[in-house]
Amino acid sequence: MTEIPRQAGRPREEATAPALMDAARRLVRTNGYDKVSITQIIKEAGVSRQSLYRRWPTKADLVLEAFFESASQGAFGDERHPDQGSARQRLLDLLISIFDHIARDGAAMRSLIASAQEDPQFRASFIEKFVLPREEIVTDILQRAVESAELPPQSDVAMLSAMIHGAFWYRMLNDWPLNTAFAKAMVSQIFGS
Amino acid sequence: MTEIPRQAGRPREEATAPALMDAARRLVRTNGYDKVSITQIIKEAGVSRQSLYRRWPTKADLVLEAFFESASQGAFGDERHPDQGSARQRLLDLLISIFDHIARDGAAMRSLIASAQEDPQFRASFIEKFVLPREEIVTDILQRAVESAELPPQSDVAMLSAMIHGAFWYRMLNDWPLNTAFAKAMVSQIFGS
DNA sequence: TTGAATAAGAGACGGTAGTCTCGTATTTAA
DNA sequence: TTAAATACGAGACTACCGTCTCTTATTCAA
Incomplete structure (x- = not known):
């Protein structure tokens, strides 16, 4: 239980990352990867553009994590x-x-x-x-x-x-x-x- | 030697297709596929945008033909x-x-x-x-x-x-x-x- | 209490792919 | 000679990605 010393500054909204991954997973499953735009994903997640790019450098990185790094759903x-x-x-x-x-x-x-x-x-x-x-x-x-x-x-x-x-x-x-x-x-x- | 009955209408410029393939090959070899834009290719070939899209539906189709269908250079x-x-x-x-x-x-x-x-x-x-x-x-x-x-x-x-x-x-x-x-x-x- | 650091949302911006329109040029067939 | 068909270049247009800026909000440390 090592305490991570918190940086100064407003902390990240905890709900944002899961909301984006869920939105990405759902939209990509429904419409296919290249039919889904960044704009759609952030609207679906109710989050701003920069909040996505603060967490993942590209759409591909987000989708990789959304689909294939969630241990709970079985890789x-x-x-x-x-x-x-x-x-x-x-x-x-x-x-x-x-x-x-x-x-x-x-x-x-x-x-x-x-x-x-x-x-x-x-x-x-x-x-x-x-x-x-x-x-x-x-x-x-x-x-x-x-x-x-x-x-x-x-x-x-x-x-x-x-x-x-x-x-x-x-x-x-x-x-x-x-x-x-x-x-x-x-x-x-x-x-x- | 079957004569192909020519359609009405202005015939295609014969030099256009090879010029586009050459330009595509040269630019892609030099800069890499995704660093090369359609605009660069048509400028290099000295040809209009539509003249490209009249011949190939996408950049990928042009590059496929430019690289891998030219029998002369050995596929x-x-x-x-x-x-x-x-x-x-x-x-x-x-x-x-x-x-x-x-x-x-x-x-x-x-x-x-x-x-x-x-x-x-x-x-x-x-x-x-x-x-x-x-x-x-x-x-x-x-x-x-x-x-x-x-x-x-x-x-x-x-x-x-x-x-x-x-x-x-x-x-x-x-x-x-x-x-x-x-x-x-x-x-x-x-x-x- | 204040300042630095960081996050948030909103949206402008530049670069690209592919579509579309416009006016003009060239060819065949009537 | 004229009409239909097709090509041409020029460039406007939409949609998208990823970057950047602006203003506001939240947290820590002095």
Whole structure:
């Protein structure tokens, strides 16, 4: 319980950040990322323009936090029981869970990937907050698979991870379906069928 | 030599389209896709705004054609000798050639992938003109590899192709390096080391 | 009690994408 | 020769993003 010594000056309105995230989530789910303007979001949240830009540098940063950093609503790829079951089964469960989330919020995710391409600042933040954590979950599963001999000992775990994430990024970005059949096929390709 | 019956009306200025593509290529290579405005491109090409929009619906469509549809300058992934050499070697050569092109024009490619996420119209055109042709080159190599027993007969060629393209999309979009070492590692992962 | 620091809302501002209109030029067909 | 069709350049127009300024409000420290 370390007391944060308060700065001089008017404190931030506590309700503003959640109001903006809620508004952003709701509007983006309803209308799609690029159909939603900053002006709409601040009107919906009942807040001024500068109050948004004081908290996030761009629309993309706000949406990233609104969608993918709220632990309470379950981010992509929960790994609740990292030590149970075979690596193969854990990877399959993880992929199915990811594809479920993509079915709901894939459009937002695609827009964030797009924004990351245009803005190096945001890209760094996106990689740190979104890509690397998910990368780690997969490499962890694969590493354990090597240790338990479910994968051959000379397996290139980093390469396999790039192929796994890459495959569904590629499919998602190009409008190909991501379903259970695809998850099973991918797992078979990795672990052998 | 079928004569195209000319419509009534003033014909298009033949020099306009190449002038716009040249200007777009030059400016985007120098300054980067999102630093270049339509206004800059038309000024550089010495052409009016509408003359551009009469030919391409968006900046992305112009840049796609300027960079990746000019056969003369070698698109990504030339396959000059599709029947020579092992499939493994052909895939390696192809990957190295792709990575070379990415080193030069990867920034433009990333921006086009980004634009494709925001605009379904452009996405369809991007998939048709860019993604599918390259998809075909890889699946062709893999299919021949199955036929020549370089890959096991039950290989899921479509899945392997998604993993290959996906892996370098994923790496490219996230600022990881794409070099010969990565190409070799990927080929080893596909064909066995 | 006062001053410094910071937040708030309101809204002007510059830069950009893509649309639209206007007057003019060029071509085909009647 | 004339009318229809289409191209041209010039530039106005709307909507948007992100920045900036102005005035007011709230908090801490002297």
